[in-house]
Amino acid sequence: MKLYLLPKFLFCKLIVCVFTLILSKTLVAENKPDREEIIKLITSGINHWKQHAYDSAYVYLLESERRAVQAKDTQLIVVSLNNLGGLESSRANYKNGIECFQKSLKYNLNTNSSKLNTFLNISKAYRKMGDYESALSYLYKTKDIAERLQQNKELAESYNEFGIIKKLQRNYEEALSYYKESLKIARALDYKKGIVGALNNIGNVYKEQKNYSKSLLYFNEALNLKLELGDKKYLASAFLNVGEVQMKLNDFINAERSLKKALNFSKDSNNKELEITSSFLLGEMFIYKKNFSQSKLFLHQAYEKAELIGALDLQKEALLRLKNLYAAQNKGKEALAYYDKYISIKDSIFNTEIMQHMQEMETRYQTREKEQQIEVLNIEKEAKANESFYMKIVLGVFLFSLLPIGFFVKQRQKTRILKERVAASNRECTKLGMELHDSISGSLTYLCRSMEKESVGESFVDQLRQVSDEVRGISHQLNMTAIANQEFRDALSDSLQLDHFPEDIDLKIYVPDGFEIDDYEKKINLIRIVQELKTNSLKHGNASSIVISFSRLQNKVGLEYTDNGIGFDLKEAKKGNGLINIQERVELLSGKLDWQTSPGNGVSFHLTV
Template sequence: MLVFSCSGSEERQIDTSTQKSFDSIKVYIIQNNLGPLEVDSLLKTITLDSVRLNLLQDLSLHYLLLENDSTKFRLYNKRTSKLSQNFDFKKIEADSYWDLGFFFTKRNILDSAYLNYYRAYKLYRSEEQNDLAGKMLLNMAISQEKVKDYLGSEITTVESLKILPADQKKQIYRAYNNLAVVANGLENYSQALKYHERALEIAQSINDKKLIAQSLNNKGFVYQNMGHFGQALIEFKRAIVIEDLKKLDIQLFAIVLENISFTELKLGRHDNFLKTSDYVLKIRDSLKHETGIIASKINRAQYFSKISDTVKTIQLLEEAKYLSKSIKSTKYELRSLKELAEIDRINSTEYLKEFIAINDSLLKEERSIRNKFARIRYETDQYIEETELLSQQKFWISITALITTCGLILLYYYREQYNKFKKLRLQKEQQESNERIYNLLLNQQTKLEEGRQEERKRISGDLHDGILGRLFGTRMGLGFLKPYANSNRIDDYLLELQNIEKDIRNISHNLSTDISDSSESFHNLIDQLVKEKNEISKISFNYHFEESFDFDQISNDVKINLYRLVQECLQNAIKHSKAKNVFVTFRSAQNFLYLTIEDDGQGFDIKKKKKGIGLSNMKFRVHKLGGNMNLKSSGQGTSFIFKIAILKDETV
């Protein structure tokens, strides 16, 4: 069950007129990927401080919203904030804090988000921009609601309503919606419904279909919490028939549709549940809506619980628990553990222990952040007062410093000439010392390398000229004894000595030539894997690779994943294919490496075959490497073709 609370903090939009004004300069910076020093040089050509600030601000917002480049965003955001402070452009400074607050909100770092929203709020208020100040208060209130600081969130939301201009309908909508979410969190459901109804009236007054659908969905969610599933279903159905809802917001459409099917399940109508759930899950997969996918799995678990399929129920809840943990969604992880404890009686105690541990940790974290919120307001206000006092002091200190500087300038000029001469002399001496040290290190490294090579050659010579010669003499001596001894045993000894000579000769050559072929090592790994499968299976496994391709070109990470792909495919062939032959081939073309694994087995129906964890793992590995997987299967066999971009190993 999902509520579309509209509680995410608002980001600042790129101003169209500003973007057009700086389009040519901004495009030049972005397309040429200019570094900080190059951008500084470009900014120096702009004489007006306000123009420079607007350009920096525009770049910062571009990397935040359009490219999601956190490094460049933080760089330009910091410069914007610092420069705006220097030139006392409070509006631009406030905008930079707003952007930074949104950045932290997206990463769920709520105390930092709250701090920057509050800084922006204070600056907007000082500039009498109540519409923007009200937005910042709302963003702060939503951050408070997320850590269950319901009282604080309610107070901050009411503060925002007091200063928001009447024409800011969408912001007023957000305020009433947040008040409803807070009331729902406090289980004051009747008050939550009143606030949602007020938000709905505002949405209808501006004819915003998306906001209307959100409010209807949220009302349904409150009715569900009250156990009034019939009334909840009415609200959800009112939302789903909103014209063009699927086009307006497909994620909201999926949420409402899921809520309808789940409510009908609660009412005992589950004939179409799986069909609807499959459709919703497909939408969420395409949107990569992770929390939505988890919610779908938990709801599907409840369906299978109702039809007494305990195994499927536990499987879905375990999947939901795993996904929740992977995206750090404590809310859904706790919900999964709670339901697992109720279903899986054997492991119920372990699930409850894990639930209690996570819940206690979450409560401590939320309590800590709530305390930080109160401290942030106090410390920020104190900091602003101190800053104003320091500004006055700074003025008089500047005057004093200027007079003092004028009095010391002649002394400085004299000492500067003396220090300049002394510095040049020290620099020259330092340079000569550095050159000597470098030459010593270089000579030492050369001698060490020469020593290593000499030792390798000595060992190689000892093996080749000493031990190898003695083995050869022994073999010749055994050869002369053949007429007087058991011929077969003599032949065996001679063959063994000959093999020993060959091995020693190879070792000698390897020591002499200093070869270390990691590419050959990779081939050996695959070859050994194929030999192992041949030994344990009746299937004939064949391995071929393009000898001209050098595996040193690719990173160790790619090699590991290629090995795992081969391993998984061969294992699947043994288990399921009923094949006689399996062929493993590596080839390269146009900066791509192709791994092909084919068998002549019975194949399977790709459309009907449920995607197991093996196929999912293979797709994950290939996706991680930036490649793709092509799977074909018929009655004549199955083939996997993996296409991987050749990424050079920077560690080589």
């Protein structure tokens, strides 16, 4: 009996197990998200995104990702994450966007073609963050894959992105080259959106270079294509570009027509920024036409809307034009009031940027400090391990070390004195810059107000206001703290006062992409050397052409400065304060210096630090 019952018991148990397994699979299948439901969630998220309902769009897309992971549907996981990344980037949450894009790459292991758009999106996010080095690294990956797979549409978009970055770095020739390559590919594909983008970008570069005739040709061609596409948002920006350039060419009849169309299309598409820009450009144009009532209407509308949405840059532009409006009507009191508001907002923007740079510098400093602490600990550890060995060496060379000690002490003392002298000079510059900003600039503003009350001529007040602007610029130029907290390219631009640089001087500045100097002293002293050289070229050298070039080779920084001035006798000039200051800063940086100059042969200055 026992032999018979045991198999029967086992058979029953087996039946129960099989039934339980089938039931559990059925329940799991019922709980598994349906693919169509996930697609509906993604579609809802995209639709809400298009309607600018960003929070609800985020909820839909996050849920679609969760369900796609649960369903183990790789394709829908990638689609959800890429849309989440795009949504976050459109809300300026670039770091979150990049995280979503990079997360999607983990599921994109099989095909390079599926990585193309993701790499391109990551590059765009880094570019909008201002991290051009990371943006370019992903952009090169995109271009390589697109070329290998002959994905020409993505290749055109890659070239366009290269152009955008080069334009932001003010490398206009390279930007034009990339844009034109993008345009060539887009035309071959009859890819109208790509053609329009490239035409617009080329027009903007020519506008930056003040070649308005060429700029208008490209903007008009872009406008005609946009009329075919019929997108109101794109039409608003197209008419705005055309109208602004027509205004620069003094074609006010067509400019008014174009800018009013831009204003109407921007209202229809609910694009506040384009609406404000169109309004203040119309206001500016009516100043030129001396239609002050119309100008006042458009400029006040622009300022009020910019204030409503909290756009400081747009407020600044509207206020500057309001100042010009009242100055054109000889209403000094009103012009001064708007100019004060303009300066206040301009300083607010400047201070915000400085604070951001200071926070970045603080982070960099803390990181370097931790690295230095770790390095010191490693050195101490190594020193203890080899203490006995080093003691024997020290005893062996002690007598021989007595001779050079005197030289090293003397050299160290010289370096310390030199460092203190240069540091004192920098402190004085900063103090002078602050005094100019807080005292003299304020006094000039008060003097302008006093002149207004005394009914002094408007032209004199305008000249005085221009002097006030220049004093404010010089104060920023001298302020060491402000310069140190800027990126090198911007610090160099401000220190040379490029906004006020003589127009008859041909100035060329070459700074490599991503060039930065983290060392505070090296950065300040290099910029001060360039300032001193520029002053000599303009004040004493009568130069009409100056070329400044920076380079980096491993850990070394190179500076080359040349001008076509009258040159000088180097032996005689070394007695002057200017060259003494340069020489002291070079010694402090332990730099290698090479001067080439003689009377009538300009100046060639090469420094490696």
